[in-house]
Amino acid sequence: MFIVALTYTAPLARIDGYLAAHRAFLAEQYARGLFLMSGRKEPRDxxxxxxxxxxxxxxxxxxxxxxxxxxxxxxxxxxxxxxxMTAEALAAFRAG
Known part of the structure; x- marks a missing residue:
């Protein structure tokens, strides 16, 4: 299992220009079963x-x-x- 922490290296205006394509990329990985959860950091960096x-x-x-x-x-x-250890809803991802 992996935690991927993204840090923006460009202004938010530039990030927003790629957001739709990034979300489509995320959707593809969810469909493959590779990504389990994702979201923005607060503050949004x-x-x-x-x-x-x-x-x-x-x-x-x-x-x-x-x-x-x-x-x-x-x-x-x-x-x-x-x-x-996991919540019961995530039991399938526990290591043996």
């Missing part, structure tokens, strides 16, 4: 994605397709973790 990827390499390859990455308007910090 970036976003968070919770991803369930098979490997860091797979996640890195997917994130390279993010329109924010292509436009160079965000940086990405990725933390891998092993979910040993």
């Amino acid at each position: 970036g976003g968070i994605i919770i991803a369930h990827a098979a490997s860091r390499a797979e996640l890195d390859a997917v994130l390279r397709d993010d329109p924010f990455h292509h436009a160079g308007v965000a940086s990405y910090e990725i933390t891998e973790f092993v979910p040993t």
